[in-house]
Each structure stands twice: as C-alpha cells, then as structure tokens.
Amino acid sequence: MNYEKSNKTLTEYQAHKLREIVDSIVTCCNDKRTYTKEKFGIPYAEITCLLLFKGERYLTVKDLAVKMEVAKSRITKIIKGLMAKGLVEKIEDPKDNRVKLLSLTPNGYKKIEEIEKFRLEIHKKLINNIDPHERGKLFYYLDKLIESMQLVKEELLK
Amino acid sequence: MNYEKSNKTLTEYQAHKLREIVDSIVTCCNDKRTYTKEKFGIPYAEITCLLLFKGERYLTVKDLAVKMEVAKSRITKIIKGLMAKGLVEKIEDPKDNRVKLLSLTPNGYKKIEEIEKFRLEIHKKLINNIDPHERGKLFYYLDKLIESMQLVKEELLK
C-alpha cells in the first residue's frame, strides 16, 4: 500500500474541487453583477459608488477612492456618470476650497432604496434556500474558508 | 413576544452576513487574479485562454469563444496577444479554409505547466489550512450554497 501517494492524490483532488467550487461562486456573483447593472441601467461601478452614500450626508472624492480602493481619477469619472444621471450633486466645501462635497439628490436616495431592496431580496432568497438549522454550520465553514484564503493571501504577499 | 418580527430580523441579518461572506470570497479571488497576472506578466484573459489548451491539440476561435463565454472578436484579440508572446500558433485547417487551428507552441506548454504548478500550490495551501476531518463538511455546505445560488439565479432569469 502506498499511503503517502494516495494521500497526496487526495489532497490534490480536494484542492482541485475547492478551486472549482470557489470559481463557480465567483462566476455566479459576476452574473448577479451583470444582472443588477442591466436591471438598473447603470454601470456597476456607479452602483457600488452610489451605495457608499448610504448613511452618509457628504463624501469627498478621496473618501470614495479609499472606500472603493481605486484611484481618485476613477472616482472623478464615476461621479461624472452619477451626476449626469442626476443621482449625485457636488458643492464646494465652505471650509476648504480644495474639497468638493458630494451628496445624494432626492433621485439618488430613491435609487439607493430600489437597489437595496432588490439586493436584500435576493440575499434573503439565498438564505431561505438553506435549512435554518444548517445556517450556523454554513457560516462556520465559510468563515473557515475565508480564514484560509486570507492566510494564503498573506503568505503570497509576504 | 413578536416572534414574526424577530424572525424577520434574523433572516435579514443572516442575508446580510451571507452577502458579506460571499463578497469577501469574490474580493479574495480577484486579488489572486491580479497576483497571478502580475506574476506571469500576462493579462488574465490570456492566461484563462491559454489554460483551455490543456489536453487539447487544436482549438478554433469559436471553440474558445464558447468555452470562455465571450464574443469571437474578443478571442481574436486574446489570441493576437498570445501569438505575440510566442505561446500559441495558428495554422489553416486543411479540411476547411474558413477555420484556423490554434495550438500551443513549446513555450506555450512550458507556460501552462508553470501556471498550473502555481495554481495547484495555492489551492493545496488553501485546503491544507482546513482540518482534514472538516473538509467533507466544508464541501457539503459549499455545495448547499452553490445550489442555492443557482436556484436564485434561475428564478431571476425566468
């Protein structure tokens, strides 16, 4: 019996299986992204940006760049799109003329509500397909997975 | 006691938590994508395309468009990149002059091996961080999650 070899094969099989599972989760999320973007007729980056205004009166270009982890120049463009659609407006910061304060328009608030409603709905459906008694365990194992992903990531970047 | 209301809140909390977990998986995968692309100095779409040649002697533009689920014109561009890097070559199909047969060059084979080695390594690390006795359950719950995601997706597209 070649225990070592069969054990190696098992690990490789499991590694492969894990890759396929994670891939299919990612693919599914990208499909959801495409669907959302088409449903609301707004590029997805603009939707992401818009939702960051939830619970915030004012945000600056820099705030958004940090939150979205993209370059400031990207935010300039996204905000241009949102302003053209009348969802966001821009005023000067009375205390610092360098800064521009961005905030939602009434239509922006409405749009966020619509999008949030839709998002909550699909995530509720997602969780309702899982037996309530199994949810705790699902979260437990997902946390394990994420923990492992974080570890691998840190090791790579080290 | 307001059972119904607290139950609703619990569902919403769980829906929200699930969203956050899935988001962090997707983010992590995107980071891996970026890392891979930089490590090998090849755009990720070209890497994906290249790996599709694993175990295939010849592939056509159409084959690749179907496998990658993108427009043919996208494949034309990706193949241009791979040919410029000397990883893929193109010959005429002797049986049908419309068709171009794409295949790996020796360097292409080498590159695939490198990429596959790297990928297997990180996925092994990923699985090795999980207690061997818990892997079965992890897969079980991940399958449940994917099943649910598929159901929600089908309902949306219906």
Added chain:
DNA sequence: CATTAACAGTTTACAACATGAACTATGAAA
C-alpha cells in the same frame, strides 16, 4: 511673510476586458 510641502481634484493617455455590427472569405444546400 514668502517659499515650500502636502493635499484635493481633474485631465489625459493608456491598458485590459468586452460587445455588436459590418465585413471577407469559404463551404453547404436549395
């Protein structure tokens, strides 16, 4: 106080990813 640093935001040029329509050329069917 004047110069220099740092900061906020924009513009521009570029690259990667992706589609759709128009086009060329070939093969198959009527």
Added chain:
DNA sequence: TTTCATAGTTCATGTTGTAAACTGTTAATG
C-alpha cells in the same frame, strides 16, 4: 448557381482601472 450559413477579422464603442502631469488651495517652516 444563387442563397444561406459559418469562421474569423476589423472597427466603433463602452466599462473598469491606473499613472503621471497638471491646477488650485492649504499648511508648515525657515
């Protein structure tokens, strides 16, 4: 033999994103 289908390319366009150079403005420092 005309017509239709197929394979692949080109071109125009849109989305996502970066980096560098630039304009103003504020803050720090000699």
